[in-house]
Amino acid sequence: MLGPETIRTPVGPDPQRPVTRPERPDLTRPIQGNIDRILIExxxxxxxxxxxxxxxREYRIALGFAPDGDKVKQGDGKTPxxxxxxxxxxxxxxFHLSLGIDYPQADDRKRARDGGYSPGGDIFIHGQPNQIAEGYRVKGDWTEGCIAxxxxxxxxxxxxTRIGTEVEIRP
Structure with missing residues (x-):
């Protein structure tokens, strides 16, 4: 409860001080040196x-032709x-250049073995198909499970990017 001697102080930013937003990094500067992590959402x-x-850096991506859910088996069109x-x-x-990831992992291989199917493999982050003219891009989700x-x-x-760079793929 407030008494007569209570001093009220304004809540919020100081009106004498300009409010600034955190700066967004300059995503146009060339990447100098090696990166240490790739996050795919x-x-x-x-x-x-x-x-x-x-x-x-941020890039817009295309995924496997059936992008929802985790990859289970070869040919399902899902990205792990x-x-x-x-x-x-x-x-x-x-696909111009490509970076392979270490899918399938031990748990993927075990699940596939127990289920009697192949988990698939050869999952890459890659460019556009070589037969497409420079500057063009395939529309939509078109890969067989890769990230384009x-x-x-x-x-x-x-x-x-060097061998060993972490790649996290989230739903």
Whole structure:
């Protein structure tokens, strides 16, 4: 309860001080050095790149032709979910350039073995099909479970990504 001697102080920002928003990083500066993490958010169709914990790039992505849910078996058109590592780099890809991830993992292989099917594999972050003219992009979710970005984007990502880089794929 407030008494007569209570001093009231304004709540909120000081009116004498300008309010500023946190600055968004400059996502147009070239990436210098290696990145340490790639975050893929399937629902948002976004791939976010981090270097030393800082956001350095965001790309719009395409996914497998049946994007909802986690990958279960070969041919299901789904993109796997979980935490992976880049385990190979392909500069002779059918999709400009590509970065492979270590799917399937042990639990995926066990589930598939127990279910009597193949878990699939060869999941990559890659560019556009080589037969498409430069500057064009396939519309919609069209891959067989991979993550696709533009060719100039995969060039930038390929140059900054090393074997062992973490890749997290969220629903």
């Amino acid at each position: 399937k629902g948002a169709r976004r791939l976010t790149v981090y270097q030393k914990g800082d956001l350095v 979910e979980g935490v992976f590592k880049v385990d190979r780099r392909n500069d002779r890809s059918k 970005i533009d060719n100039h984007q995969i060039e930038e990502l390929f140059a900054a």
